[in-house]
Amino acid sequence: MKKKLISVLSMSLAITFLAACGTGANKTSDSTSSGGDGGSKSYKVAYIARAQSDSFAAWLANAVKDEAKKYPDIKLDVFDGQANDDTENSMIENAITNKxxxxxxxxNNGEAQRPYVEKVVKAGIHAITTNARISGIEGxxxxxxxxxxxxxxxxxxxxxxxxxxAKVVVLDGPSGNFHADERRKSWQKEFFEKRQMLKLLVNRLQTGTKTKL
Known part of the structure; x- marks a missing residue:
C-alpha cells in the first residue's frame, strides 16, 4: 500500500508541476538531478523534504527524483529540512531568492511553514504542499x-x-498536523463511536512525548 501511495503521489507531483510550470520563465539551473536538452526550455523545481533521516520522507524524495528524470525540461533540486522548522523555512526563502x-x-510543521509558502505564492512562484498538505493557502x-x-x-x-x-490507549500524532488530526477523526467516527463500551486508558497521548500510564 505504501509503494502504491508513493508511486501515485510522485506521478501526481510530476504531472502537477509540469502543468503549473507551463507559463514559467525560461530559466536554467546547475542541478544534476535530471538531464536536459540544451536547446529547450528548462524549469527549476525545488523539492524541500521534511527530513531525509525520515524513511518515508526519504523514500518520497527519491520517488520524486525518479519521476523528474523522465522529463528533460525539469531541473530538480532536493533539499533536506532536517526535521527543523527554521531550517526548512530558510530553505523555502532561499528557493524564492533563487527564483x-x-x-x-x-x-515539518504545517503551520510553521504556512507563512513561508504564502511568501512563495506572493513572489509569483508556483507552490505545492504535500504529505501533509497545508490547507487554505490561496494560489x-x-x-x-x-x-x-x-x-x-x-x-x-x-x-x-x-x-x-477492551482497554485502549490512543496514540495521537502531533496536534495541528493534517494527517494526525484526520486520522484521529476517522478513528473516533469509525471505531470509538461504534464501540462505546471500550475503556480509554489514555485519550490524548502524543507521539514524541514520555507519558506514564
Missing part, C-alpha cells in the same frame, strides 16, 4: 493521500478484531 519556477514543500496546490480513509481501513478491521470490553 525557482516551482517550490514543493513537504512540511497554492496540494498533492496528498486521504488520511481519513487510511485510518478508516484500520478502524474497520479493529471493529472485527477488538473485543467489546
Amino acid at each position: 525557482y519556477d516551482l517550490v514543493i514543500v513537504q512540511p 497554492a496546490s496540494s498533492v496528498d493521500a486521504n488520511p481519513y480513509e487510511q485510518a478508516a481501513v484500520n478502524a474497520r478491521a479493529a471493529l472485527e478484531q477488538i473485543p467489546q470490553n
Whole structure:
C-alpha cells in the first residue's frame, strides 16, 4: 500500500508541476538531478523534504527524483529540512531568492511553514504542499493521500478484531498536523463511536512525548 501511495503521489507531483510550470520563465539551473536538452526550455523545481533521516520522507524524495528524470525540461533540486522548522523555512526563502519556477514543500510543521509558502505564492512562484498538505493557502496546490480513509481501513478491521470490553490507549500524532488530526477523526467516527463500551486508558497521548500510564 505504501509503494502504491508513493508511486501515485510522485506521478501526481510530476504531472502537477509540469502543468503549473507551463507559463514559467525560461530559466536554467546547475542541478544534476535530471538531464536536459540544451536547446529547450528548462524549469527549476525545488523539492524541500521534511527530513531525509525520515524513511518515508526519504523514500518520497527519491520517488520524486525518479519521476523528474523522465522529463528533460525539469531541473530538480532536493533539499533536506532536517526535521527543523527554521531550517526548512530558510530553505523555502532561499528557493524564492533563487527564483525557482516551482517550490514543493513537504512540511515539518504545517503551520510553521504556512507563512513561508504564502511568501512563495506572493513572489509569483508556483507552490505545492504535500504529505501533509497545508490547507487554505490561496494560489497554492496540494498533492496528498486521504488520511481519513487510511485510518478508516484500520478502524474497520479493529471493529472485527477488538473485543467489546477492551482497554485502549490512543496514540495521537502531533496536534495541528493534517494527517494526525484526520486520522484521529476517522478513528473516533469509525471505531470509538461504534464501540462505546471500550475503556480509554489514555485519550490524548502524543507521539514524541514520555507519558506514564
